[in-house]
Amino acid sequence: MSLERAEILKFALDLRHKLHSQPETAWNEYNTAAYIRKILTDNSIQWKKCAETGTVAVLAPEAKGRHVALRADIDALAINEKTEVPYKSKNAGVMHACGHDGHTSALMAAALMLKGNEEKLAGPVTLVFQPGEEGGHGAKRILEEGCLKNVDYIFGWHNWPGIKFGEAACPDGVVMAANGTFHIDFYGKGGHSSQPENCKDPVLAASAVVTVLQQIVSRRIAPQDSAVVSVTSFEAPSGLTTIPEHSRIEGSIRISDTLMRDRVGEMIEDIAKKTADAYGVRAEVELRKRYGATVNDADSASFMRKCLKNTLGENWKSDIKMPIMASEDFSYYLEKIPGAYALIGSDDGKGHNIACHNAAYDFNDRLIEPAAEFLVKLAGLKNQ
Numbered sequence: 001m002s003l004e005r006a007e008i009l010k011f012a013l014d015l016r017h018k019l020h021s022q023p024e025t026a027w028n029e030y031n032t033a034a035y036i037r038k039i040l041t042d043n044s045i046q047w048k049k050c051a052e053t054g055t056v057a058v059l060a061p062e063a064k065g066r067h068v069a070l071r072a073d074i075d076a077l078a079i080n081e082k083t084e085v086p087y088k089s090k091n092a093g094v095m096h097a098c099g100h101d102g103h104t105s106a107l108m109a110a111a112l113m114l115k116g117n118e119e120k121l122a123g124p125v126t127l128v129f130q131p132g133e134e135g136g137h138g139a140k141r142i143l144e145e146g147c148l149k150n151v152d153y154i155f156g157w158h159n160w161p162g163i164k165f166g167e168a169a170c171p172d173g174v175v176m177a178a179n180g181t182f183h184i185d186f187y188g189k190g191g192h193s194s195q196p197e198n199c200k201d202p203v204l205a206a207s208a209v210v211t212v213l214q215q216i217v218s219r220r221i222a223p224q225d226s227a228v229v230s231v232t233s234f235e236a237p238s239g240l241t242t243i244p245e246h247s248r249i250e251g252s253i254r255i256s257d258t259l260m261r262d263r264v265g266e267m268i269e270d271i272a273k274k275t276a277d278a279y280g281v282r283a284e285v286e287l288r289k290r291y292g293a294t295v296n297d298a299d300s301a302s303f304m305r306k307c308l309k310n311t312l313g314e315n316w317k318s319d320i321k322m323p324i325m326a327s328e329d330f331s332y333y334l335e336k337i338p339g340a341y342a343l344i345g346s347d348d349g350k351g352h353n354i355a356c357h358n359a360a361y362d363f364n365d366r367l368i369e370p371a372a373e374f375l376v377k378l379a380g381l382k383n384q
Contacts, residue, residue, distance in 0.1 A: 004116065012109035012368050017087035019101035023076030023094045026136035029053040032074050036129050039108060045115055051141035053131040058124055059114050065123025069154040070375050072107035073100045073133035082359040098356045099159040102363035104129060106371035113376050125379045126151055139332035153300055154339035155378045156330045159367055161353050163345030167318040168308045170342040172301050176294040178258040179327035180265065180287060183250045184209065184272045188281035190245035202247040203236045205279035209272050210249060216267050226256035227264065228325050254325040258292040292331040300340040307377040308342060311370050318345060344371060
């Protein structure tokens with residue numbers, strides 16, 4: 001390891017800890033963006049603002065080969081951190097619980113390595129520091145603002161605590177699911193709990209719908225199709241002796257086929273309204289689409305797998321079942337540009353198996369070096 005390389009990796013580690021201590025939620029990443037832009041400027045890497053708090057940089061812009069884009073997400077989550085690391089979040093109620101601080105630091109390390117070898121790049125390399133991944137549709141904004149014009153291929157990755165350190169997953173086709181949410185309001189007739197015969201109980205109706213929704217996955221979708229329908233919230237505030245007039249349930253949909261999301265939504269609406277009617281109450285259903293399925297281009301995924309093997313070694317391939325039913329707005333890029341997305345394992349047996357979006361989660365710093373190497377290889381360099 002050369003001193004220059006060692007310095008880059010140490011810088012990336014310090015950057016990761018700094019970003020972790022100062023997290024910002026989707027579309028509020030102003031300090032994060034300012035720091036990213038300062039580092040790029042200090043290292044003579046051209047950049048431009050895109051999607052407000054997003055930053056798109058480019059290396060070897062005049063090179064004639066294929067134009068590759070590498071993406072990292074930069075936003076944090078509205079979660080109160082429960083780790084005891086020395087670089088713990090200083091922003092109350094906000095933490096990097098999904099590892100975007102690590103993704104950003106690995107991409108910055110790759111950027112500095114590539115800058116030192118810019119003359120060796122066969123084609124341009126665009127670096128995308130993307131805001132608003134956590135429900136903010138940041139990738140969509142990046143595309144809408146035309147920041148990826150002339151890009152031939154795009155690649156991204158996510159740390160994954162459910163995969164062993166040194167292993168990864170990168171299938172052809174679907175790697176992560178499409179998602180959506182549902183919100184169902186039940187309107188009945190309230191009254192005294194001692195006289196239910198004079199009421200139309202929205203709590204009972206909502207409870208029935210929670211149960212009947214389970215048939216969607218078990219009975220109305222083929223077992224070969226991956227799907228999850230989860231009720232995650234039930235609200236019916238009332239006094240202890242009062243049947244309320246209103247209740248509300250909410251939840252999420254995960255589906256491996258984006259087109260099937262509409263079909264599942266129709267089932268939810270049909271079940272909610274007909275079941276509510278059977279209980280004498282009225283149901284109103286709102287369905288919200290979020291991200292489409294993240295679908296790898298086969299040729300791009302094949303190239304990505306070669307880079308993973310060259311980085312992690314012969315035994316790199318995880319046996320984790322695919323697709324993962326979590327969702328990613330990287331799907332927007334893959335709908336427009338050939339590319340691929342990988343999950344890289346972080347579980348090294350040292351507490352890095354805690355799931356993303358958990359208050360006790362922390363990115364595995366050991367991932368920075370192999371992730372940066374991996375990104376450099378995706379950009380077309382074999383050695384840094």
